[in-house]
Amino acid sequence: MKNYILVKHGNFIKVLAITIIIGLTISALTYLKYNKNVKTNAFVYENQINQNSTKEIILGASRLIIEDEKINTMSPVVSDNSSADIVTNTNEQETIDFNQSPIADFSKFGKFTIDGMTTEDYNTSKNLQWTRIKPDGEPEDLEIDLTRQYTYKELEDFMINLAKYDNVYLDIIGTTEQGRKIYSLSIDYSNGVAKDVVLTTGQTHALEFAGSVYILNQYSELIKQAQTDPSIKHKLENVSYHAIPVVNPDGREIIINCGDAIQKSNANGVDINRNFNSINAGQKANSINQNNSVKIAPGLGNFPGYTLGSEAETQAVMKWLETYITTSSGKVYLFDYHQMGRVTYSDKPWRPSSLENLTKNIQEQILSFLNSGVTSNHYAYVPEGSTYGLDGVGGTLTDYFVSVADGFKYNEDYQRMMYEVNGVGIPLFQFEDVDRFMESYKPANPNCIAMTIEIGPGPALGYGPTARNIMNNEYTDYNFSSLLVFIADLMLEK
Ligand SMILES: [Zn+2]
Numbered sequence: 042m043k044n045y046i047l048v049k050h051g052n053f054i055k056v057l058a059i060t061i062i063i064g065l066t067i068s069a070l071t072y073l074k075y076n077k078n079v080k081t082n083a084f085v086y087e088n089q090i091n092q093n094s095t096k097e098i099i100l101g102a103s104r105l106i107i108e109d110e111k112i113n114t115m116s117p118v119v120s121d122n123s124s125a126d127i128v129t130n131t132n133e134q135e136t137i138d139f140n141q142s143p144i145a146d147f148s149k150f151g152k153f154t155i156d157g158m159t160t161e162d163y164n165t166s167k168n169l170q171w172t173r174i175k176p177d178g179e180p181e182d183l184e185i186d187l188t189r190q191y192t193y194k195e196l197e198d199f200m201i202n203l204a205k206y207d208n209v210y211l212d213i214i215g216t217t218e219q220g221r222k223i224y225s226l227s228i229d230y231s232n233g234v235a236k237d238v239v240l241t242t243g244q245t246h247a248l249e250f251a252g253s254v255y256i257l258n259q260y261s262e263l264i265k266q267a268q269t270d271p272s273i274k275h276k277l278e279n280v281s282y283h284a285i286p287v288v289n290p291d292g293r294e295i296i297i298n299c300g301d302a303i304q305k306s307n308a309n310g311v312d313i314n315r316n317f318n319s320i321n322a323g324q325k326a327n328s329i330n331q332n333n334s335v336k337i338a339p340g341l342g343n344f345p346g347y348t349l350g351s352e353a354e355t356q357a358v359m360k361w362l363e364t365y366i367t368t369s370s371g372k373v374y375l376f377d378y379h380q381m382g383r384v385t386y387s388d389k390p391w392r393p394s395s396l397e398n399l400t401k402n403i404q405e406q407i408l409s410f411l412n413s414g415v416t417s418n419h420y421a422y423v424p425e426g427s428t429y430g431l432d433g434v435g436g437t438l439t440d441y442f443v444s445v446a447d448g449f450k451y452n453e454d455y456q457r458m459m460y461e462v463n464g465v466g467i468p469l470f471q472f473e474d475v476d477r478f479m480e481s482y483k484p485a486n487p488n489c490i491a492m493t494i495e496i497g498p499g500p501a502l503g504y505g506p507t508a509r510n511i512m513n514n515e516y517t518d519y520n521f522s523s524l525l526v527f528i529a530d531l532m533l534e535k
Pocket residue numbers: 246249379380381
């Protein structure tokens with residue numbers, strides 16, 4: 042046995058003491074970071090994903106090479122416009138001759154790392170028909186209990202009951218891989234007044250359960266308050282609310298039925314929040330390193346699909362977002378609920394600066410509202426950084442929302458949403474910022490902003506009893522109960 046003792050007694054105590062000090066330091070730093078910054082939560086979570094995804098990473102490397110080859114053989118865009126000024130990644134002005142195949146030229150700016158949305162899939166999304174459910178009878182006085190577990194069937198029944206109230210509407214807007222219905226729930230007082238629109242989306246990521254039950258609880262409370270409170274009713278006459286409480290019902294039910302799975306994806310192993318055919322999806326500028334969170338095979342999370350817009354859930358949400366952006370003559374504010382540690386994201390660095398400023402302003406007011414009841418552990422804004430949109434990720438629900446709002450169009454040649462300058466589609470890695478080409482900016486709706494709310498804290502992920510208790514306290518402590526009314530007040534301020 043003595044042969045196995047590697048350090049003498051005195052040294053052993055020193056080593057032990059040093060080990061304990063290092064251990065305590067790491068714990069303290071982790072604790073501090075965890076409470077200050079979601080990036081730590083995201084990192085922990087990414088590690089969990091990575092432990093389960095070694096195969097995906099290996100497969101990914103070979104697919105990336107194939108992608109590179111394919112992109113370089115894409116056919117050129119033909120256009121009547123002969124030239125336009127383009128700003129390169131190095132901020133130098135450069136004139137490009139569009140008749141001489143801009144695609145052949147774009148490799149000096151960047152590349153696409155994900156295939157675009159097929160025309161067939163795009164048309165499928167465009168042509169989706171909604172089915173309205175208008176159940177008979179008086180609504181029952183039901184409540185969401187955030188501490189208990191609900192199956193999707195129970196949430197469906199809850200929504201159907203809400204649709205029995207006047208001015209509440211329930212539409213089936215899509216069907217998932219496993220045959221589940223995707224619903225849109227609306228509170229819309231049809232009084233002929235042009236309204237501002239609040240959109241909320243929840244549980245795009247399967248393991249982030251708070252979004253769905255928060256939305257249903259918020260809607261239920263708002264609908265009931267309007268029955269008795271004239272001031273709430275007045276707000277609803279001027280602001281309409283539309284929500285997809287559960288974007289990813291298949292992933293949700295997979296987690297409930299299989300225990301504690303760490304799954305963001307849908308039943309096909311695609312991360313819906315990377316699958317949108319947005320202006321920034323899978324675009325990598327040459328000057329910026331590839332974001333290594335991207336997975337290139339189906340799995341628990343961060344796989345954007347083999348092609349953008351491939352998933353039924355994505356297609357349903359695309360049509361839904363387009364509908365409200367393009368039919369509203371007022372403001373349209375989108376709040377996408379996730380659950381990664383008490384922060385908000387909203388940066389879309391390529392948007393017109395006026396809209397970036399408006400978004401920041403609204404976000405600050407919402408943050409102080411959420412934080413108004415607590416003295417510490419505040420919700421905080423986390424900047425995306427200037428490389429966002431140019432590092433080969435993107436494709437989120439909010440990315441798609443702002444793409445439509447800003448008037449970007451599906452381009453058949455690139456099979457993705459493009460900004461058109463002088464009538465020619467230009468990849469984001471080439472134009473980088475709309476502010477440089479404002480003369481070509483024709484928004485579909487000039488009053489749209491989007492914000493991601495990461496409901497916290499991190500350990501509430503999943504749907505076990507502890508997670509549900511944390512979610513329940515969070516809802517009360519951070520004023521989620523009155524958030525929708527606060528947003529209406531913000532929108533109605535002149
Ligand atoms: Zn998420």
